[in-house]
Amino acid sequence: MNSQYIRHEVRGCETSDLRNFWEKAIAQQTQYLQTEKERQRRSALKKLRNEWMERLEKRIKMLRTQPEDPSS
Numbered sequence: 001m002n003s004q005y006i007r008h009e010v011r012g013c014e015t016s017d018l019r020n021f022w023e024k025a026i027a028q029q030t031q032y033l034q035t036e037k038e039r040q041r042r043s044a045l046k047k048l049r050n051e052w053m054e055r056l057e058k059r060i061k062m063l064r065t066q067p068e069d070p071s072s
Contacts, residue, residue, distance in 0.1 A: 040046075
């Protein structure tokens with residue numbers, strides 16, 4: 001048998017295995033990113049941050065509109 005042909009077969013097998021490995025790795029990474037995006041979407045943190053920002057804005061607005069007390 002031609003040794004070049006044998007190496008080609010091994011190389012083809014290795015290429016196929018390598019391709020399968022990377023396809024599996026990419027699929028796992030894609031799944032992880034989708035899961036993480038969904039987790040962040042369900043998270044209450046964004047809602048809490050918005051509520052705190054509203055509270056702070058209202059507080060700042062209230063402090064700005066209060067007349068200064070000359071006796072203090």
